Amino acid sequence: MKWYAAVLPALMAWLVFPVWAAPADAARLQRDLTPVGAERAGNRDGSIPRWQADKLSDAEHLQWMAAIAGEEQLFRIEHHNLEQHRALLSPGMQALFARYPDSFAIPVYKSHRTARQPQWTYDNTVKNLRDARMAPSGNEMEQAWPGIPFPIPRTPQEIMWNHQLRWKGVFIKLHLFESTVYQSMARATLETMIETYSPYYNRRRGVEFDSWHSAYYFSHILGPAKLAGGGLLIHESLQPLRQPRQSWVYLPGERRMRRSPVLGYDSPIFNSEGLRVADEIDVFNGALDRYDWTLVGKREMYIPYNNQKMRYNRCDDPSAMDAGHLKHYTMRFEKHRVWVVDARLKQGAKHLYPRRTFYIDEDTWSIAAVDIYDRSGELWRTTLRFAAYYEAMPGVFSSLDAYHDLKAGAYFLQCSAGLDTTFYSEPPVDGYFSPTNIRQRLRR
Numbered sequence: 001m002k003w004y005a006a007v008l009p010a011l012m013a014w015l016v017f018p019v020w021a022a023p024a025d026a027a028r029l030q031r032d033l034t035p036v037g038a039e040r041a042g043n044r045d046g047s048i049p050r051w052q053a054d055k056l057s058d059a060e061h062l063q064w065m066a067a068i069a070g071e072e073q074l075f076r077i078e079h080h081n082l083e084q085h086r087a088l089l090s091p092g093m094q095a096l097f098a099r100y101p102d103s104f105a106i107p108v109y110k111s112h113r114t115a116r117q118p119q120w121t122y123d124n125t126v127k128n129l130r131d132a133r134m135a136p137s138g139n140e141m142e143q144a145w146p147g148i149p150f151p152i153p154r155t156p157q158e159i160m161w162n163h164q165l166r167w168k169g170v171f172i173k174l175h176l177f178e179s180t181v182y183q184s185m186a187r188a189t190l191e192t193m194i195e196t197y198s199p200y201y202n203r204r205r206g207v208e209f210d211s212w213h214s215a216y217y218f219s220h221i222l223g224p225a226k227l228a229g230g231g232l233l234i235h236e237s238l239q240p241l242r243q244p245r246q247s248w249v250y251l252p253g254e255r256r257m258r259r260s261p262v263l264g265y266d267s268p269i270f271n272s273e274g275l276r277v278a279d280e281i282d283v284f285n286g287a288l289d290r291y292d293w294t295l296v297g298k299r300e301m302y303i304p305y306n307n308q309k310m311r312y313n314r315c316d317d318p319s320a321m322d323a324g325h326l327k328h329y330t331m332r333f334e335k336h337r338v339w340v341v342d343a344r345l346k347q348g349a350k351h352l353y354p355r356r357t358f359y360i361d362e363d364t365w366s367i368a369a370v371d372i373y374d375r376s377g378e379l380w381r382t383t384l385r386f387a388a389y390y391e392a393m394p395g396v397f398s399s400l401d402a403y404h405d406l407k408a409g410a411y412f413l414q415c416s417a418g419l420d421t422t423f424y425s426e427p428p429v430d431g432y433f434s435p436t437n438i439r440q441r442l443r444r
Contacts, residue, residue, distance in 0.1 A: 035054070036363070048336060049113055058391065077097075088302050090369050092382025092404075107331055109332050113363055114389045114396070115364045120146075123147070124147030141239065148162055153295075156293035159365075160341065168395075170201050170426065173422045175193055175194075177192075177413075178190040179321075180272060199215070202427055212238055216234070217232075218231065232250075233248045236286075245263065264279060266352035272412040275405050275412040283367040290350070296340035298338065300336070302335055303384075306334060310400050311399050336368075343358070354373060354375050355377070356373070357371045368387070369383060370382065381403065381404060384402045392422070400413060400415035401413070
């Protein structure tokens with residue numbers, strides 16, 4: 001027997017199933033890692049607890065969340081005591097203190113690791129250790145089961161795909177307010193109804209994708225009156241270079257769907273007055289190809305967490321806003337571990353943002369904060385995601401995203417409008433998010 005005849009089967013197995021997709025890795029998701037790949041253990045001083053959310057019944061978890069909502073803060077970080085806590089804050093959070101020394105504050109609460117999701121997504125996450133694959137470039141997904149694609153990531157691209165393909169429910173309808181708050185405290189507010197479906201989390205599909213779609217997104221404008229009736233439909237892509245996202249706008253005056261230019265990268269978004277670009281929806285989305293990505297590592301940091309009260313408060317409420325930021329009593333921060341990923345614009349590539357640093361919560365794979373730098377290397381913008389636990393999902397979902405422009409002194413808020421959030425465990429009917437169906441629904 002030739003030598004290559006003996007080694008060829010092993011070599012082919014290595015090419016198809018990466019060497020790290022070993023039984024030992026699967027065992028780790030039951031032992032030292034959570035089912036989605038976070039560290040089960042708490043930190044050394046106990047300020048980050050051990051993850052034990054899987055040991056609670058639904059009723060017990062609900063009681064836990066109610067108790068968290070009634071907790072008092074441990075302490076508040078303000079400009080005068082910032083130095084004591086600087087090591088646990090992102091540069092963007094520190095910059096908010098520098099920009100608004102007399103008003104910005106961070107209330108810190110006891111940390112609770114409340115994140116959990118359905119067992120079937122955990123089961124698929126284990127299978128993804130062996131089967132999930134990106135394109136060699138890291139810019140596109142090739143295949144994965146409906147779970148976290150890379151629970152034990154080795155590259156920054158895997159972490160960014162974990163964020164984009166994290167558990168956000170199957171099919172969601174939610175009522176949103178979007179407010180731009182200027183330094184003068186003048187506000188521009190948009191009211192919308194959002195529907196989104198993730199075919200990636202269709203639990204009946206196999207490891208191969210049924211299509212290139214990762215998500216469908218439809219936004220129906222309710223107000224103000226001059227914009228009411230309009231709509232935006234987006235078909236998001238798992239393979240954004242080969243099959244870029246598709247988008248349509250509905251113009252009520254014309255009563256038809258119009259195919260829009262591709263919304264991606266730094267395309268402007270009309271409803272945020274220039275404070276957010278297309279690939280900042282969901283804090284980050286879309287193609288990765290314009291940046292060089294670096295996995296910096298993990299760190300402990302104060303991040304917004306368990307903001308249960310924000311689920312029931314509208315962000316168009318002026319009493320919750322201050323010049324440049326939300327008032328401290330509306331927020332809740334806790335100490336958690338985050339992955340840190342840095343993105344720097346490639347030579348010759350174009351984007352409004354030359355550099356971005358992402359801080360990704362280990363328990364959910366959701367980006368919790370982003371720092372954005374200008375062409376001179378100065379901090380320009382910073383984003384904070386205020387997450388909450390939604391028992392109907394079940395899981396952690398954003399209750400409010402805040403995009404701050406440190407130079408302009410303005411910020412943009414996107415938040416839920418109280419109780420009008422509905423999670424469905426089954427996909428919508430076929431064709432629900434087709435341009436034809438959307439047009440028919442809006443014309444009624």
